[in-house]
């Protein structure tokens with residue numbers, strides 16, 4: 317026997333029991349997005365590599381070391397499996413002039429790829445729901461996007477997800493802060509680790525994000541960006557906070573929240589739980605007013621976020637959420653050639669009436685088929701033998717209620733009898 321192949325490390329199969337959670341999650345999310353007027357967009361999984369370099373930034377972990385990039389062997393094009401969805405969404409918005417004379421509220425679902433060290437909650441293929449709003453300059457959309465998150469956690473029955481908020485100001489304000497930060501870290505160069513030294517002149521803001529305990533005190537005393545924000549940036553930040561306070565949504569301002577992608581300005585936020593261990597950020601985003609223009613479009617303010625589906629599903633399970641076990645309405649048992657031919661017709665006829673039907677396939681005795689019918693969770697077994705087939709009839713057996721006798725019905729009467737019973741039992745519940 318040849319050796320069985322395995323999935324790529326960090327890329328997971330989602331098996332049927334697990335997928336039931338995903339479907340329930342996706343249903344809830346689609347309903348929620350509709351409630352806020354967001355419309356779906358679907359972008360390719362592969363994009364030109366320069367798109368991500370320009371959007372996310374050359375000196376970021378994602379671009380420096382996490383992208384699955386390759387050269388298309390047929391035409392030499394540099395391509396990358398998307399590590400996130402915002403860049404591709406902006407590319408599509410520009411390419412199809414979606415935000416030229418109108419605002420757009422868009423969302424996407426799908427796999428993203430980052431070559432990270434796999435661990436609980438961190439995968440190399442993971443899935444995001446991304447939500448992006450184009451053409452809105454004021455703080456109201458930032459606040460609405462944040463409030464949306466709070467509603468989704470409630471819709472999913474999740475609690476304990478906390479909101480962290482910061483403002484990254486505008487590029488010129490960040491430049492002043494950056495210069496002050498470099499001066500500060502240079503004055504304490506002896507305390508920096510290798511990673512921090514490397515970042516000092518390329519991306520000093522990321523040093524503040526360091527997980528190294530030895531750097532925490534130094535980072536805590538570093539110049540704060542908020543002290544470099546001008547009146548307009550402060551007013552925008554205050555505008556967001558005012559709506560959140562009015563809505564009664566608690567938040568923490570975290571001056572060290574800098575995000576790992578370079579396109580942000582003004583508002584940035586993360587939703588974090590302590591129930592998932594080290595990978596506790598379930599949703600993150602912010603404003604990226606410069607990105608559309610930077611990628612060749614007309615200047616268009618924009619704001620959005622993405623959530624990690626694996627992490628949210630883990631949290632739903634943690635909180636005891638369960639999708640209802642799927643069960644067909646009918647399991648169709650049949651034996652004999654004439655019976656099998658009739659069974660196909662009956663199954664399709666019942667489906668025409670909106671019933672879910674599992675048609676037994678693979679033969680076997682009535683007894684073994686009835687066992688399977690029971691195990692399927694179906695409400696009814698419809699049983700057809702050659703005797704029944706000869707008269708165009710079938711036996712209807714209620715599998716979920718004792719004491720109801722099996723009945724012989726014309727096959728045309730089955731749907732009505734089953735639907736009548738299902739309606740009655742729904743009303744009783």
Ligand code: HAM
Nearest residue numbers: 400402437438439442597598599600601620621622624
């Ligand atoms: P991000 O913070 O890189 O932002 O990712 C958003 C979320 O995706 C994270 O908070 C996390 O839940 C999930 N995630 C990220 N990497 C992994 C991984 N390796 N394994 C599992 N889950 C992961 C963005 O991607 C931005 N595009 C968000 C955005 C949209 N900003 C504006 N619009």
